[in-house]
Structure formats: structure tokens, C-alpha cells
Amino acid sequence: xxxxxxxxxxxxxxxATAGALVFAGCAGEAPEETEESGPVTLTIxxxxxxxxxxxxxxxWITDWVIPEFEAAMEEDGKDVTVEFEPQGVDDENYKTxxxxxxxxxxxxxxxxxxxIWVGEFAEAGYIKPxxxxxxxxxxxxxxxxxxPEAVQAALSFDDAxxxxxxxxxxxxxxxxxxLFEQAGLPADWxxxxxxxxxxxxxxLKKLDGVTPIQLNAGTAxxxxxxxxxxxxxxxxxxxxVYEEEQxxxxxxxxxxxxxxxxxxYVDEGLGDAVLQQEAAGxxxxxxxxxxxxxxxxxxxxxxxxxxxxxxxxxxxxPMANRDEVxxxxxxxxxxxxxxxxxxxxxxxxxxxxxxxxxxxxxPEVAWELLAFMNSADAYEARNAGTLAITPRTDVxxxxxxxxxxxxxxxxxxxxITAYRPPLAAYPQVSTALQQATLDVVSGMSVAxxxxxxxxxxxxxxxxxxxxxx
Amino acid sequence: MTTGTTTAPAGSAIAPRRRRAxxxxxxxxxxxxxxxxxxxxxxxxxxxxxxxxxxxxxxxDYRLTGLQAASPEFVxxxxxxxxxxxxxxxxxxxxxxxxVLFSGIIGQTLIGFALAWSVRNIHGWAKAxxxxxxxxxxxxxxxxxxxxxxxxxxxxxxxxxxxxxxxGTAWLIDHPMESIIVFNIWVGTAFSMQLFSSALSAVPPSQxxxxxxxxxxxxxxxxxxxxxNIKGHILTNTLLITLWTFNTxxxxxxxxxxxxxxxxxxxxxxxxxxxxxxxxxxxxxxxLIMLLINLVIALGYVRVSRGRKKR
Numbered sequence: 001x002x003x004x005x006x007x008x009x010x011x012x013x014x015x016a017t018a019g020a021l022v023f024a025g026c027a028g029e030a031p032e033e034t035e036e037s038g039p040v041t042l043t044i045x046x047x048x049x050x051x052x053x054x055x056x057x058x059x060w061i062t063d064w065v066i067p068e069f070e071a072a073m074e075e076d077g078k079d080v081t082v083e084f085e086p087q088g089v090d091d092e093n094y095k096t097x098x099x100x101x102x103x104x105x106x107x108x109x110x111x112x113x114x115x116i117w118v119g120e121f122a123e124a125g126y127i128k129p130x131x132x133x134x135x136x137x138x139x140x141x142x143x144x145x146x147x148p149e150a151v152q153a154a155l156s157f158d159d160a161x162x163x164x165x166x167x168x169x170x171x172x173x174x175x176x177x178x179l180f181e182q183a184g185l186p187a188d189w190x191x192x193x194x195x196x197x198x199x200x201x202x203x204l205k206k207l208d209g210v211t212p213i214q215l216n217a218g219t220a221x222x223x224x225x226x227x228x229x230x231x232x233x234x235x236x237x238x239x240x241v242y243e244e245e246q247x248x249x250x251x252x253x254x255x256x257x258x259x260x261x262x263x264x265y266v267d268e269g270l271g272d273a274v275l276q277q278e279a280a281g282x283x284x285x286x287x288x289x290x291x292x293x294x295x296x297x298x299x300x301x302x303x304x305x306x307x308x309x310x311x312x313x314x315x316x317x318p319m320a321n322r323d324e325v326x327x328x329x330x331x332x333x334x335x336x337x338x339x340x341x342x343x344x345x346x347x348x349x350x351x352x353x354x355x356x357x358x359x360x361x362x363p364e365v366a367w368e369l370l371a372f373m374n375s376a377d378a379y380e381a382r383n384a385g386t387l388a389i390t391p392r393t394d395v396x397x398x399x400x401x402x403x404x405x406x407x408x409x410x411x412x413x414x415x416i417t418a419y420r421p422p423l424a425a426y427p428q429v430s431t432a433l434q435q436a437t438l439d440v441v442s443g444m445s446v447a448x449x450x451x452x453x454x455x456x457x458x459x460x461x462x463x464x465x466x467x468x469x
Numbered sequence: 470m471t472t473g474t475t476t477a478p479a480g481s482a483i484a485p486r487r488r489r490a491x492x493x494x495x496x497x498x499x500x501x502x503x504x505x506x507x508x509x510x511x512x513x514x515x516x517x518x519x520x521x522x523x524x525x526x527x528x529x530d531y532r533l534t535g536l537q538a539a540s541p542e543f544v545x546x547x548x549x550x551x552x553x554x555x556x557x558x559x560x561x562x563x564x565x566x567x568x569v570l571f572s573g574i575i576g577q578t579l580i581g582f583a584l585a586w587s588v589r590n591i592h593g594w595a596k597a598x599x600x601x602x603x604x605x606x607x608x609x610x611x612x613x614x615x616x617x618x619x620x621x622x623x624x625x626x627x628x629x630x631x632x633x634x635x636x637g638t639a640w641l642i643d644h645p646m647e648s649i650i651v652f653n654i655w656v657g658t659a660f661s662m663q664l665f666s667s668a669l670s671a672v673p674p675s676q677x678x679x680x681x682x683x684x685x686x687x688x689x690x691x692x693x694x695x696x697x698n699i700k701g702h703i704l705t706n707t708l709l710i711t712l713w714t715f716n717t718x719x720x721x722x723x724x725x726x727x728x729x730x731x732x733x734x735x736x737x738x739x740x741x742x743x744x745x746x747x748x749x750x751x752x753x754x755x756x757l758i759m760l761l762i763n764l765v766i767a768l769g770y771v772r773v774s775r776g777r778k779k780r
Contacts, residue, residue, distance in 0.1 A: 092745055093745075096533070096744050096745060099533050099534050099747075100533075103533070103538065117534070119535075120534035120535040120538075121534055123534070123535045123536045123538070123539060124532075124533075124534045124535055124536070124538035124539050125538070125539040126534070126538070218728075219727075219729075220725065220727055220728075274624065274639045274642050274643075277642050277727060277728035277729065278624070278639070278641070278642065278728075279641075279724065279725040279727060424534070424535045424536065425535075427534075427747075428747075431746075438729055439729075442728065442729050
């Protein structure tokens with residue numbers, strides 16, 4: 001039996017609960033303190049995590065950026081705390097996460113992202129031009145003079161800077177010199193055409209337990225397939241994924257590339273088609289290369305400086321004898337001179353960088369931190385861990401000489417490289433290209449795969465915006 | 470053998486009821502409303518609002534990024550016609566039906582019953598061991614179980630290949646659907662087993678004894694005594710398993726819908742469309758179609774169970 005006072009208590013409890021729920025809903029929207037004198041907390045996020053993916057970057061942020069920046073701010077009499085939110089997942093998952101964060105008005109103050117996402121994020125209104133977020137200090141920054149226009153373009157969209165690039169990269173063919181020696185191939189290998197590559201792979205096929213070549217294919221690997229597989233081959237045929245306001249469709253070049261995939265995976269079994277369909281295929285290909293089971297692998301310099309880097313705690317598939325065993329060489333065009341601009345050799349480059357979150361409560365301090373992360377001192381500290389090609393000319397001139405591989409990329413590859421179009425539709429076209437390679441690798445004819453691809457791109461961009469038949 | 474001592478409290482409990490015959494709890498309409506308000510708010514917030522929002526989303530071209538994220542346009546039923554004319558949707562639905570039939574209805578129900586049937590006369594540690602093992606599969610979090618299965622089925626150093634001597638077989642690539650069917654049976658059979666165990670223990674022993682007396686074989690006992698007794702349980706179990714299996718997302722952790730969409734059951738298809746594919750509007754539309762299919766399944770079972778009760 002419920003007596004009167006007990007009933008009143010229950011009613012009060014019910015009101016309180018309902019009230020609490022309503023207020024809980026509102027609390028998040030309370031206006032934030034804009035006064036900068038009080039303590040400020042900033043957060044940085046990147047797809048990097050200690051002991052895992054991009055470990056060197058994660059360590060640099062926690063061990064150098066945060067303490068140094070906090071100390072510098074303290075000298076200025078500001079109480080700033082910086083937190084790092086590490087991630088260590090597939091790039092596609094990371095992209096989804098930050099898109100959802102930004103969409104809901106949340107997210108870290110400084111967000112690391114692939115340059116190719118800038119277009120679609122900007123169109124969605126998730127990110128805004130840097131000077132709009134960070135104020136006048138952005139355009140006055142000394143760093144812009146040190147970063148070449150082409151590199152800045154990687155984090156730009158519609159002629160506006162959306163972020164600060166954190167590096168440039170290039171793609172090469174890696175090969176295992178031990179396996180080459182066993183197969184009677186030269187250690188200073190430099191193929192001149194696709195046929196040269198295939199011939200070497202045919203020799204490697206005679207070795208036991210070795211996959212001769214792995215050319216990234218399929219949707220499981222996401223953008224890695226496009227960037228470290230299809231696109232470098234496509235530019236080798238003289239075509240680009242986007243030129244003269246048209247996306248590549250069912251063209252001769254695309255058919256040639258898909259034919260190459262068919263030769264490697266279906267006709268001659270030079271590559272492991274199953275590996276390309278496995279959910280963790282890319283990581284497995286790293287492991288296999290590191291354990292001398294893959295002869296030739298097309299990857300970016302990230303593979304050298306991060307994945308197989310023997311330095312303590314840096315690589316996810318470290319090779320103790322990397323410098324002796326791993327060779328690298330420029331990617332040949334289909335035939336000498338058949339590449340874009342009549343080139344003999346080709347490559348693709350991308351860039352990652354960091355953007356400011358427009359939802360930041362302290363955008364000006366966040367910009368100070370971002371500028372600090374891109375100072376010459378910061379890159380020098382970053383390169384003390386593992387060397388990477390930085391966006392800053394002053395730092396590169398001084399530091400790259402220490403690493404022959406990165407010097408090679410910077411001097412030989414970057415001058416001949418090509419970039420993906422900074423358009424919002426690109427990621428969708430890229431997915432369609434990945435599907436085309438998967439179709440071929442899993443047995444569809446080249447003609448069918450190419451026409452299915454062209455139909456998909458017409459759906460995305462409209463009939464007029466696609467070249468080829 | 471009841472004593473008269475219970476009459477006094479019973480009488481006092483009736484007293485308020487007599488005073489307000491129209492209001493059992495004695496709270497009054499306003500207070501009663503307040504009392505259920507928290508529940509209504511929660512239901513509205515977490516059930517009604519998302520449902521209405523899904524319907525609205527399904528009629529826009531909303532995307533995760535790009536221009537359509539900033540200003541989605543109303544496209545009416547385009548998403549529904551797109552989905553229903555897309556072969557990959559029908560392929561996904563077909564895969565889902567195969568998955569439900571083999572892993573849910575046939576696998577979990579039959580194996581669950583078989584396990585319950587075979588341990589019904591065992592007692593002591595042996596029964597505890599068998600039940601414990603089956604339950605363990607159910608209790609382990611799906612994410613952990615999926616890792617376990619990835620290791621078991623690994624192409625290069627997987628346990629299954631080691632045991633069967635089939636080195637180099639990529640189970641998840643060559644037999645993806647079979648793999649997730651077995652995986653799902655492994656994950657979910659415990660529920661059916663437990664449900665049937667309790668159902669079997671409720672079958673009157675006298676009926677079984679009578680059947681034995683007249684010389685019925687094990688099969689005849691099962692058909693004529695056990696099944697009629699536990700029909701209701703079978704129906705409930707099948708309904709639950711069907712809906713769970715239809716909606717489960719766990720196989721994604723094993724195959725990620727691959728290779729090339731061969732295990733893209735509806736839940737995975739919606740996820741792939743909406744989140745990595747970025748087409749939130751289309752994803753919402755397919756979600757609603759999936760919800761309707763769920764409703765049809767549930768109604769179908771309700772009809773069957775009603776028909777059963779009438780007889």
C-alpha cells in the first residue's frame with residue numbers, strides 16, 4: 001500500500017527524472033566560455049598510435065609536441081593543456097569516424113587527414129578555410145614561404161587553404177634483393193617497361209614459396225588499391241584519372257591496366273589473388289614482404305620509413321636488414337615514353353596534413369598549436385625519430401641527405417609524379433576503380449569490368465563527365 | 470491445507486481498491502501520467518524519434534560527406550525505387566535468406582534441440598561440462614569470438630587447416646557463406662539448447678512412461694509425445710532465432726561482407742552503403758525495408774501460433 005507522503009515522493013522523483021533528462025539534452029548546447037584567459041584544453045587526433053600504426057608520429061606528438069607546446073605557452077603566461085586522441089585503424093574507418101565527429105559538431109581541435117578528403121569535407125561544411133577558423137595569424141605564418149605551392153595544394157580546395165600539409169610522398173617499386181639474387185636477377189634492377197617487370201616476376205615464380213609480385217587490387221584495401229596499384233599504372237599509359245574535366249571511363253589506358261591485372265593474377269598467377277580479397281590483405285602483404293615471401297611490391301615511401309623500418313618500435317613489419325635487402329626503383333611506364341607528359345617513369349603522390357576543427361572552442365590557440373607542429377624545430381624533432389619528407393624546403397634541404405631512400409624519392413620521384421584531383425567526387429570514383437580491379441582479379445573479363453566501371457562513374461558524375469566509350 | 474491467517478492482510482489490500490474502483494494503482498490520472506512520463510520520454514527519444522528520422526532520411530539524398538551532407542535534397546521515394554531495382558539489394562536479400570535458413574532455422578534450432586535431447590538424461594559433471602562449453606560460445610563477446618574464428622580459419626597458419634591437413638585453404642575466401650553459417654551456429658546454438666532443455670524438463674514424465682509402456686520407440690516418443698508438448702517453445706524459439714539471425718551484424722567481423730560481396734547480408738549491406746559508402750539516405754531507406762520484412766516475419770509467426778491455439 002502506498003501512503004500519501006510516499007506517493008508525493010514518487011511524483012517528485014518522476015518529475016526530477018524527467019527534468020534531468022530534458023536538461024541533460026540541453027546541457028551540451030550551453031554557450032561555451034570564449035574568454036581566452038582561463039585554462040584552455042586542446043585535443044589533437046590522428047590515425048597514429050604508439051606501438052601500432054604511424055607509431056613515430058604518435059610518439060612525436062606525445063613526447064615532443066605536447067610538452068614543448070605547453071611549456072612555450074606557460075612562458076607566455078597561458079595555461080594550455082594538450083591531449084592526444086590516438087587512433088590505429090584502417091584509413092577508411094578513421095575517415096568515417098572524423099566525418100561523424102565533425103558532423104555532430106564534435107571532434108578534436110586539430111585533426112589529421114588525408115588531403116584527398118579535404119574536398120568532400122569542405123563541401124559538407126565540416127571544415128572551413130584555415131584563415132576563417134584561425135584568424136589573421138594564419139596568413140601571416142612564416143611557414144607558407146617554405147612550403148611549395150604544389151605541396152600546399154594537397155590540403156587546399158577551391159583555391160583556399162584548409163589545412164597544413166605534413167609531408168609529401170612518392171611511390172616506387174620495392175623488391176627483395178635476396179630473392180632477386182636467387183632468381184638470377186640484378187640487384188640494381190631498373191625495369192624500363194611493364195614487360196620488364198613481368199619478366200622479372202616470371203623468373204621469381206621459379207622460386208619456391210615466393211609470390212613474385214603483389215600489385216594492390218580490390219575493395220578490401222580501399223584507397224591503397226587506387227593509390228598503390230591502379231593509378232600509377234594508369235599514368236603509365238598516358239592517361240589520368242581526371243583530365244579536361246572528365247573522369248577516366250572505359251578507355252584504352254584503363255583496359256591496358258586491367259589487362260595487366262589479369263596477366264598478373266589470373267593468366268599467369270604471378271600474384272596472389274586470394275590475398276587481395278582478404279580483409280587484412282594489405283597488412284598481410286607487408287608481413288609477407290618482410291619475411292622474404294614477396295618479390296616485388298608497389299608501395300609509397302611510407303612502407304620504407306614506417307612499415308619495414310627496423311628502428312625500435314617504429315615498423316609494424318620491421319626488417320632488421322632492410323637497408324641491405326630491400327631495393328627500390330622507379331615505376332616504369334607501360335612502354336618507354338608512354339607515360340603522362342611522354343615520361344619513361346611515373347609515380348603518384350598524395351599528401352596528408354592537419355586541419356583545424358571549426359567547432360573548436362579556442363580556434364586561435366589551436367592555430368598556434370598547429371603552426372607550432374609545422375615549425376622547422378618540430379620537423380627536426382619529428383625526423384629525429386624517423387625521417388620523412390617534410391613539406392618544408394628548409395628542413396628537407398638540411399635533413400634528407402641522411403636517408404638515401406627518401407633522397408631518392410625527393411630527387412627522382414617527386415619531379416615526375418602526379419596527383420589525384422582534389423574533387424569531392426574522387427573518393428567515389430576511386431571506389432569504382434577498386435571494384436574494377438576486384439572484378440578482374442576474381443575472374444570477370446576485362447571488357448565487362450571496364451564497362452561496369454564506366455557505368456558506375458556515369459552514375460556518380462553524369463554521362464558527360466566521363467571519357468572513353 | 471491452507472490456514473485462515475492469510476485473510477487479514479488480503480482484506481486490507483482490498484480496501485483502497487474499493488475506494489477508487491476506476492484507478493487500480495490509486496494515483497489519479499495526473500500523477501499516473503507523471504509516473505510513466507520518464508518511460509514515455511525515453512521511448513520517444515530513443516525509439517520514436519529515430520524511427521521517424523529514419524523515414525525522413527530515407528527520402529533524402531543525404532550523404533556522410535560532400536554537398537549532400539551540407540544540404541540534402543528531398544528525393545521522395547527515389548531511394549526505395551533505387552534499392553528495389555538494384556540487383557545487389559536482391560542479391561543481399563537472397564544471401565540473408567540463405568543465411569537465416571541454414572544458420573538460424575536449421576542450424577541453431579536443430580542442433581540446439583539435438584544437444585538438449587542428448588543431454589536430457591545425463592546428470593552431474595558431464596551435463597555441466599557440455600552445457601558449459603556450449604554456453605561459453607554464447608557468453609564470449611562477438612568481437613572476441615570473431616578474432617578466434619579468424620585465427621581458426623586463417624589461410625597460412627590456421628588451426629582448421631592444421632587439423633584437416635588442408636594447408637593453404639582460404640576458407641573465408643573460398644567458402645565465405647559456409648564459414649559465417651558455421652560461425653553463427655557456433656555463436657548462437659546455446660540459446661536454443663537452453664530453451665529446449667527447460668522445455669523438455671517440463672514434459673510430463675507420466676506421458677513418456679506411458680508411451681514406453683506401449684512400446685513406442687525413441688523416434689515415436691519424440692514425434693507423438695515430446696514435440697506436441699513443446700510446440701509452443703519450438704515456435705517461440707524459431708521466431709526469435711529468425712529475427713536475430715536476420716538482423717545480426719556479427720558476421721561482418723569475420724568476413725567484412727567479402728569477398729566481393731559474397732557475405733553481404735542485409736545488415737552488412739546497409740552498413741556498407743551508409744557508413745563507408747557514405748550514402749546515409751539510401752541506407753536509411755533500406756533499413757526501413759528491412760524493418761518491414763521483420764514485421765512480415767513476426768506477423769507470419771503470430772498467425773501460425775494463433776492457428777495452433779485455435780485447434
